[in-house]
Amino acid sequence: MSKVSVAAFKAYDVRGRVPEQLNDEIAYRTGRAYAEFLKPKKVVVGHDIRLSSPQLSAALCRGLIDGGAQITDIGQCGTEMIYFATTHLKQDGGIMITASHNPAEYNGLKFVREGSRPISGDSGLNEIRDLVAEADYRESHDEALFKQNYRTLDVYPAYAEHLKGYLNPEKLTKLKVVVNPGNGVAGRMIDAVAQYLPYELVKVNYEPDGHFPHGVPNPLLPENRAATAQAVLESKAALGVAWDGDADRCFFFDEQGRFIEGYYIVGLLAEAFLSKDPKARIIHDPRLTWNTQDIVTSRGGTPIESKTGHAFIKERMRAEDAVYGGEMSAHHYFRDFSYCDSGMLPYLLLTELLCSKQCTLSSLVEEAERKYPISGEINSTVKDVESVIKRVWDKYAPQAQRTSQVDGISVEFERWRFNLRASNTEPVVRLNVESRGDAALVRERTDELLALIRA
Numbered sequence: 001m002s003k004v005s006v007a008a009f010k011a012y013d014v015r016g017r018v019p020e021q022l023n024d025e026i027a028y029r030t031g032r033a034y035a036e037f038l039k040p041k042k043v044v045v046g047h048d049i050r051l052s053s054p055q056l057s058a059a060l061c062r063g064l065i066d067g068g069a070q071i072t073d074i075g076q077c078g079t080e081m082i083y084f085a086t087t088h089l090k091q092d093g094g095i096m097i098t099a100s101h102n103p104a105e106y107n108g109l110k111f112v113r114e115g116s117r118p119i120s121g122d123s124g125l126n127e128i129r130d131l132v133a134e135a136d137y138r139e140s141h142d143e144a145l146f147k148q149n150y151r152t153l154d155v156y157p158a159y160a161e162h163l164k165g166y167l168n169p170e171k172l173t174k175l176k177v178v179v180n181p182g183n184g185v186a187g188r189m190i191d192a193v194a195q196y197l198p199y200e201l202v203k204v205n206y207e208p209d210g211h212f213p214h215g216v217p218n219p220l221l222p223e224n225r226a227a228t229a230q231a232v233l234e235s236k237a238a239l240g241v242a243w244d245g246d247a248d249r250c251f252f253f254d255e256q257g258r259f260i261e262g263y264y265i266v267g268l269l270a271e272a273f274l275s276k277d278p279k280a281r282i283i284h285d286p287r288l289t290w291n292t293q294d295i296v297t298s299r300g301g302t303p304i305e306s307k308t309g310h311a312f313i314k315e316r317m318r319a320e321d322a323v324y325g326g327e328m329s330a331h332h333y334f335r336d337f338s339y340c341d342s343g344m345l346p347y348l349l350l351t352e353l354l355c356s357k358q359c360t361l362s363s364l365v366e367e368a369e370r371k372y373p374i375s376g377e378i379n380s381t382v383k384d385v386e387s388v389i390k391r392v393w394d395k396y397a398p399q400a401q402r403t404s405q406v407d408g409i410s411v412e413f414e415r416w417r418f419n420l421r422a423s424n425t426e427p428v429v430r431l432n433v434e435s436r437g438d439a440a441l442v443r444e445r446t447d448e449l450l451a452l453i454r455a
Contacts, residue, residue, distance in 0.1 A: 003133045003134060004025065004026060004029060004132060004133055005021065005026070005133075006026075006129045006130075006132055006133045007021050008021040008022045008026070008108065009125065009126075009128075009129040009132075010121075010424070010425065011120060011121045011125075011424050011425075012110075012118070012120045012121070012125070012309065012310065012311055013108055013109060013110045013111070013120075013125075014030065014108045014109040014110075015099050015100075015102060015106060015107075015108035015109075016106065016107075016108065017105055017106055018052045018056075018105060018106065018107050019052075022056070022106075022107050022108065022109075023056075024055060024056065024059040025059075026132065027056045027057075027059040027060040027063065027097075027109075028059040028060065028062055028063040028066075028137070028139060029063060029131075029132045029135070029137050030060060030063060030109060030128065030132050031059070031060040031061065031062065031063020031064040031065075031066070031067060031095075032063040032064075032066060032067045032131075032135070032137045033063075033067075033128045033129075033131035033132045033135065033137075034063075034064065034067070034093070034095065034111065034128055035063070035064050035066075035067025035068055035069050036067055036131055036135070037124055037127050037128050037131060038092065038093055038113060038124070039068070040069050040091070040092030040093045040113075040114075041068075041069065041070060041092055042069065042070050042071075042072065042089075042090075042091045042092050042093075043064050043069045043070070043071055043072070043091060043092060043093045043094065043095065044071075044072045044073075044074060044082060044085045044086050044089060044091045044093075044094040044095075045057060045060060045061055045064070045071055045072070045073050045074070045082075045094070045095050045096075045097070046073070046074045046075060046076070046077040046081060046082050046085070046094075046095075046096055046097070047075070047076060047077070047096070047097035047098065048076070048077075048078075048079075048096075048097065048098040048099075048184065048185050048245060048246045049076060049183070049184055049185050049208040049209065049210045049245070050097075050098070050099065050104065050106075050107050050210045050245075051104070051210040051211070052107045052210075053076075053097045053098070053107060053210070056097050056107060057073070057097050060095060060097065060109070061073060061146075061150060062139060062146065063137070063139075064095075065145060065146055065149045065150060066137075066139060066140045066142075066145075069092075069149070070149045070150075070151075071149060071150045071151070072085070072089060072091065072151055072152075072153050073150065073151070073152045073153070074152075074153055074154070074155045075152060075154075076185060076188070076208065077096075077155070077156075077185060077189075078185045078186060078189050078246055078247035078248060078343065078344070079096045079098055079100075079110060079246040079247065079248040080247070080248050080337070080340060080341065080342045080343060080344065081155060081156075081159055081189070082094040082095070082096040082110070082112065082116075083112060083116040083337065083338055083340035083341075083342075084116075084155070084158075084159050084162060084337070084338070084340075085155050085159075086112055086114070086115075086116045086338075087115060087116045087338045088155070088158060088159075088162070089153075089155075091114070092113070092114050093111070093112060093113045093114060094111075094112045094116065095109055095110070095111055095112075096109065096110040096246070097109055098110060098245065098246040099245070100244055100245050100246045100248070101216055101217060101218035101220075101244040101245050101246075102216070102245075103212075103216055104210060104211060104212050104216070111124075111125065111128075115338060116338035116339075116340050117314070118310060118311045118314055120311040122311075123311070156188065156189075156192045157192070159189075159192065160192040160193045160195070160196070163193050163196075163344055163345065163348060164193065164196045165336075166334075166336070166345060166348060166349065167196065167348055167352055168352065168356075169196070171352055171355050171356040172197060172198055172351075172352060172355050173198065173355040173358075174198050174199070174200065175198070175199045175200070175238050175351055175354065175355060176199070176200045176202065176235060176236070176237040176238055177199050177200070177201055177202065177237055177238060177239060177240070177241060177351060178201075178202045178204060178228055178231040178232050178235060178237045178239070178240035178241065178253070179201050179202070179203055179204070179206075179240075179241055179242075179347075180203075180204040180205050180206075180219075180227060180228045180231070180240065180241070180242040180243070181205060181206060181208075181217070181242075181243050181247065182205050182212075182214065182215075182216075182217025182218075182219070182224070182242060182243060182244065182245065183205050183206075183207060183208060183209040183211075183212055183213060183214060183217060184208065184217040184243060184244065184245040184246065184247060185208060185245070185246060185247050186243035186247035186250075186343065186344075187203070187206045187207065187208060188208070189247055189344055190344075190347075193344065193348070197348075197351075199351065202231055202235045202237055204227050204228060204231045205217075205227060212245075214227065216245070217243065217244050217245040218244055218245070219242040219243075219244065219251040219259075220244075220251070220329070220330070222259075224242075225242070225251075225253070225259050228240040228241075228242045228253050228257075229253055229257035229258070229259070230257065232253050232254075232255065232256075232257040233256075233257045236255075237255065238255055238354060238360070238361070239252060239253060239254060239255060239350075239351070239354065239361045240252070240253035240257070241253070241347050243343050244343070247343045247344070248331070248341050248342065248343045249329070249330040249331060249341075249343050250330065250343040250344070250346050250347050251330055252265060252346075252350065252361065254360065254361040254362040254365070255360050255361060255362060256362060258362065260361065260365055261328070261374060261376065262326075262327070262328045262329060262330040263288045263291065263292075263328040263374060264291065264365045264368045264369060265326070265330070265332075265346065265350070266284060266291075266292050266326030266327070266328065266332070267291050267292050267294075267295045267368055268350060268353065268364055268365070269324060269326055269332060269346060269349060269350070270282045270284075270292060270295055270296050270301070270324060270326065271295055271299065271353075272349050272350075272352075272353050273323050273324045274295075274296065274299040274300065274301045275299075277323055278299060278300040278301065279300055279301060279302075280301050280302075280322070280323040280324070281301065281302045281304055281320045281321065281322040281323065282296045282301050282302070282303050282304065282322060282323070282324055282325070282326075283304050283305075283306050283313055283316055283317050283320065283322045283324070283325030283326070283333070284303060284304070284305060284306070284325070284326055284327075285305070285306060285307070285308040285313070285326075285327045285328060285329075285407065286305050286306075286307070286308065286404060286406050286407045286408070286410050286419055287308065287327075287328050287377070287407075287419045287421070287430075287432045288328050288372075288374055288419070288432050288434050289303075289305065289410075289417075289434075290372050290417065290434060290436065291368045291371065291372040291434075292326070294371070294372075295368075304316065304320055304322065305404070305406055306325070306406075307406050307407040308327060308329075308407045308421070310331060310333075310341060313325045313327065313331070313333055313341075314333060314339045314340065317333055317335065317339045318339050321335070322335060323335045323336075325339075328377070328432070329377075330343075330346075332345065332346045370437065371436070371437050372434050372435070372436065372437070373434065373435055373437070373438070373439040373442050374432065374433065374434045374442065375431065375432060375433040375434070375442050375443075375446040376432075377430050377431070377432050378430070378431045378432075378446070378450065379423075379428050379429070379430050379431075380428065380429050380431065380450065380453050380454055381426075381427060381428050382427060382428070382429055382453065382454070383427070384427075385422045385423075385427055385428075385429055386422075388429055388453055389408065389409060389420055389422065389429065391452060391453075391455075392409065392420055392449065392452055392453065393409050393411075395452065396411045396418075397409070397411055399413075400412055400413060401413055401414060407419070407421050408420050408421025408422060408429075408430075409421070414436075415435055415436050415438060415441060416433065416434065416435040416436070416438070416441055416442065416445055417433070417434055417435075418431065418432060418433045418434075418445065418449060419431075419432045420449070420453070429453060431446070431449055431450065431453065433445050433446045433449065
């Protein structure tokens, strides 16, 4: 038989255009390949709100069942609910059908094995990809087999009960919060836990809609922030929270409607965990580091740098038994959540922090913003990524106080530092610059670096 295209298989997941790169046949074959590679007895499956997701899920489930697995289908859900259900239901693996914040015509698959451990290119995804491309799979069309090995289950109640365990009810007070799922899956997740919270919710773009009528649910894009910011100002809310399409990331706006960079949220969450466990280990990525390291060490904890990316962060958290890990891109990982990332837990923990401190979000981050101003991540499309990174390294590294190549290049001086790393999927380099209390220096060095990068 002819090979099947596996162009949608990436380093950490599957993601591509429907139906050219991802369709029923590829979803079915992926189910068969996953079953052949892992040999799981029980697998949990869920999907996001994309119009193509239910059909792809059905094809995937048929492939898994033909491959010998029993399926628990938890239906429309957030990606983190697959992580939760895999561990909570003691499954041998889990698969989420989602393309996160990609445009509506895309879809994808995210995989975990037992214990919600991620499956990426170096831990089985490449082998699954090769089986999808080359194995001779035939669909059984055995309806009796399907019915015998397929069940649906509502895990929202158990999931909400688990999230409740992270909160101290005595610290919670009345709070007005703008919540914006971006017409993704977060709305039902927010509602599931709302029964435990004394909050007044102002709902924006709340209904799940795979047409994405208000744009792709990706609050990292500045043009997608206006609705949340405006709602905060109009309702005089304490803060705003917006989620991406599959709800595994959330983004915060202060009481002035101002978007808060994810870097500073990492420091706040690290502080929240260290208040309960002063000697805890905290994982952070190399792009921006000084604020996180300052907060963690000043409170008795141990900051540990890890390569960017969920597979690397989760592996390092397990190795270090870290209580929390955070990336500036708004991925937040929690030891008691199977070392996985969640978009709901930051919402709950940060609002609890505001309640307990009886202060504004802007007051919580203003010191960090003043002490460690940043450039924000700046992308540059270049012809030759490796030569650009080498050019920058050769100029700055010899005079630096400290350098690292954990992820791209990190170069530190007494008053400023930067990280430059390559995109995994396109000819793009990503630059982050920060300083010790000198915003003008950040602008100066950023302009200097961009001139060299784009020369």
